[in-house]
Amino acid sequence: MHEHAVSFRILGPIGIRVGGAELKISAPRQRALLAQLLIHANRTVTAAALIDGIYGDSPPQHPEAALHIIVSRLRRILEPITTRLVHDRRGYRIVVEGDELDLTRARRAFERGMCAVRSGDMRGAATAFDGALACWSGDALTDVSDYAFAEAYAWNLRELQLEIVERRNDAYLECGRHVEVLRDIETWIATEPWRERLRGQHMLALYRSGRQIDALDAFNNLRNMLVENFGVEPGEELKELYGCILRQEPQLLGNLADVRDLRRPEVVSTALAAIDSEVAAVAGRLGQMNSNEVFIVDGGPEVNKTWLVVEVSGRIPFDGEAERGASLPRVNVADSLHFVLNRLANDSRADPRRAWRRAVS
Amino acid sequence: MGIVHLAVALHRCTFEIWDGDVDEAEVTAHLLRLAEDADWPPGRLNLVDLTTVGRITVPDPELVALLREGTILEHELKTALVVPAEFLDGNAPEYDESARATGVTTFADIRSASEHLGISVQAALTVMEQLRNSL
Numbered sequence: 001m002h003e004h005a006v007s008f009r010i011l012g013p014i015g016i017r018v019g020g021a022e023l024k025i026s027a028p029r030q031r032a033l034l035a036q037l038l039i040h041a042n043r044t045v046t047a048a049a050l051i052d053g054i055y056g057d058s059p060p061q062h063p064e065a066a067l068h069i070i071v072s073r074l075r076r077i078l079e080p081i082t083t084r085l086v087h088d089r090r091g092y093r094i095v096v097e098g099d100e101l102d103l104t105r106a107r108r109a110f111e112r113g114m115c116a117v118r119s120g121d122m123r124g125a126a127t128a129f130d131g132a133l134a135c136w137s138g139d140a141l142t143d144v145s146d147y148a149f150a151e152a153y154a155w156n157l158r159e160l161q162l163e164i165v166e167r168r169n170d171a172y173l174e175c176g177r178h179v180e181v182l183r184d185i186e187t188w189i190a191t192e193p194w195r196e197r198l199r200g201q202h203m204l205a206l207y208r209s210g211r212q213i214d215a216l217d218a219f220n221n222l223r224n225m226l227v228e229n230f231g232v233e234p235g236e237e238l239k240e241l242y243g244c245i246l247r248q249e250p251q252l253l254g255n256l257a258d259v260r261d262l263r264r265p266e267v268v269s270t271a272l273a274a275i276d277s278e279v280a281a282v283a284g285r286l287g288q289m290n291s292n293e294v295f296i297v298d299g300g301p302e303v304n305k306t307w308l309v310v311e312v313s314g315r316i317p318f319d320g321e322a323e324r325g326a327s328l329p330r331v332n333v334a335d336s337l338h339f340v341l342n343r344l345a346n347d348s349r350a351d352p353r354r355a356w357r358r359a360v361s
Numbered sequence: 362m363g364i365v366h367l368a369v370a371l372h373r374c375t376f377e378i379w380d381g382d383v384d385e386a387e388v389t390a391h392l393l394r395l396a397e398d399a400d401w402p403p404g405r406l407n408l409v410d411l412t413t414v415g416r417i418t419v420p421d422p423e424l425v426a427l428l429r430e431g432t433i434l435e436h437e438l439k440t441a442l443v444v445p446a447e448f449l450d451g452n453a454p455e456y457d458e459s460a461r462a463t464g465v466t467t468f469a470d471i472r473s474a475s476e477h478l479g480i481s482v483q484a485a486l487t488v489m490e491q492l493r494n495s496l
Contacts (some may be wrong), residue, residue, distance in 0.1 A: 252412065
């Protein structure tokens with residue numbers, strides 16, 4: 001038992017915290033040794049494997065002495081928890097308890113997410129998968145990537161992370177949280193451009209956000225890249241999705257959440273906080289306008305115009321407008337604004353006022 | 362015969378005596394003792410007495426690097442070697458030159474060496490006497 005909470009990290013730079021204090025492990029080979037032991041937490045790693053992992057094809061002249069020195073120096077740094085580093089007749093192991101290792105927490109959260117998926121609880125799944133992804137503090141094993149042992153493990157951990165990302169995206173899409181997850185999908189595509197599952201999720205999120213043209217463009221951009229770089233076409237699943245988008249097939253909308261759900265506090269992105277004053281200004285102005293006046297929200301891509309429209313739609317007293325005798329059609333105004341203004345955004349060459357008239361006609 | 366050391370935090374200095382013929386096994390054992398010494402390194406200073414050494418084996422550079430890795434000695438090291446007089450009479454200029462290149466300075470006695478390191482002469486003499494008695 002230990003008095004202070006202990007946590008070990010390999011899903012990012014290697015690290016240990018004891019009682020909230022980070023143990024400083026500045027020596028590269030000590031970090032490499034620790035990383036190997038944590039990858040095989042609670043299991044003995046032979047001295048030969050540890051030496052091979054650190055030195056690869058260039059072992060030192062005195063390998064046992066070298067390992068002894070690295071272990072001794074590491075043991076000094078682990079002073080608060082030195083008993084966790086165990087030497088037995090076969091080699092060395094590090095004792096990790098419960099959820100102390102970030103990888104353990106990530107795997108357990110992933111399993112909870114998969115259970116939720118199987119039971120149809122997509123909101124629960126999304127939360128669990130988000131919790132799993134939060135265990136990463138960077139690229140796994142990033143500060144020991146030069147060592148012989150690290151490449152294979154880092155690759156496996158990266159694949160695990162990507163699997164969780166894609167499962168999380170699916171869960172979000174199932175919940176109708178496409179706007180919320182869209183930016184994150186695009187971030188992942190920037191580093192993993194060839195993963196077609198991500199690309200498909202991107203296309204679907206764009207389409208459900210009212211950005212049909214962007215969804216089609218996303219497919220065409222990928223196709224062009226694949227043909228130019230590898231001489232291959234996108235896979236059949238992606239082609240099929242493209243066709244569905246072209247035909248605007250109803251099943252693509254899935255379980256699209258009511259727009260009001262997007263205004264739940266936990267859904268609002270941090271970016272929205274920055275435009276809150278703009279929301280108040282627009283909502284205030286709209287509340288004073290006559291029925292024959294038009295308010296145009298204009299701006300370049302990725303400036304949160306959609307968020308602005310959605311937020312504003314929740315603040316306008318439309319019942320008040322009806323009482324003043326305005327001949328407003330009985331429509332979901334938020335959806336109308338959303339759709340029309342996205343058409344504006346997609347037609348960047350057009351004069352906004354002409355495009356607006358064209359959009360509402 | 363052999364190698365003995367004492368890490369003294371007060372002086373931020375590791376004191377060592379190499380005595381007699383020192384083979385590879387003894388050199389390696391010395392490095393392992395340093396690794397296991399909870400008080401080592403006490404600082405960046407080293408005072409090493411080689412006046413009674415016979416034949417020596419140069420330490421494995423990889424083991425020395427592992428010892429220093431992550432410590433103050435990785436980037437800052439000031440070493441004073443006390444060597445037999447014949448090393449200082451110009452008969453081994455290549456030794457003197459290489460010693461300077463590695464941040465090591467050679468002296469004929471402990472007094473000069475300790476003054477170079479900024480350590481009390483009396484303290485250095487006391488520690489060295491204690492170490493030599495332990496050989």
